[in-house]
Amino acid sequence: MFAVLKTGGKQYKVQSGDVLRVEKLAADAGDKIQFNEILMVGGDSPVVGSPLVADAAVQADVIDQIKGDKVINFVKRRRKHSSKRTKGHRQQLTLLRITDILASGADASGVKAAVGAGSVAGVPVATPKKAAAKKAAPKAAAAGGDDLKKLSGVGPALEKRLHENGVTTFAQIAAWTEADVTEMDEKLSFKGRIEREGWIAQAKDLASK
Structure with missing residues (x-):
């Protein structure tokens, strides 16, 4: 059998x-x-x-x-x-x-x-809650943040990716070190853009207003 x-x-x-x-x-x-x-x-x-x-x-x-x-x-x-x-x-x-x-x-x-x-018992453990938490995180982070689209070269899609990586304010970008810039370049897959567009200088100016 x-x-x-x-x-x-x-x-x-x-x-x-x-x-x-x-x-x-x-x-x-x-x-x-x-x-x-x-x-x-x-x-x-x-x-x-x-x-x-x-x-x-x-x-x-x-x-x-x-x-x-x-x-x-x-x-x-x-x-x-x-x-x-x-x-x-x-x-x-x-x-x-x-x-x-x-x-x-x-x-x-x-x-x-x-x-x-x-x-x-055949039911995935906490999968729905985890998925919901991940979807809610960017919105929650962005709720009290700055309008990052004011930075040169940042549109809605790139702003969303910044939010997903925990970046929601100009103050955060203004405080980036070289190591932070290198890490964010990899995460955003836009190598060199941060320096070319002058995000840090722009963020310092915008954060002070």
Whole structure:
């Protein structure tokens, strides 16, 4: 008998005894878990879900929490003074051994459901609040700030990017050091503009008015 289960946005065809690597789950090594999102159960009498097979499940033992192979992503920006960088990433995974495929009786098995590491009972933890906070931050920061569009070369889009980086007043810009200018050049992707446009001198003048 085999089954097709869904976890971490991916589908896996499994049989009893298979060793599987999946997106990280909230479980410790040695735990027994159960996948309840079963798309198909195969065998002598195959059952295809619509979309899921009711009361079916796949049970597994957690072998270990591991990391995938390191992936290097090379980024080169065009027309940005040959700016380039590399970023590395290792996906967090859970290593499992499939133990049982249940065509029925999943609800009464008593085995805890497999849940993603960033979720509780399948619901992402605090994601909506975080997203709302990020969207609200620029508006809140700009509410008591200066009109940065008075600076030479600053339009609505660039003003928004400055707000997103915590810059809302002329006084902040007037106090920038060389290190601050270099850092902001990178964040805004407009290398040299701050010095060419004379933002610091303009900001000092505007802040004093």
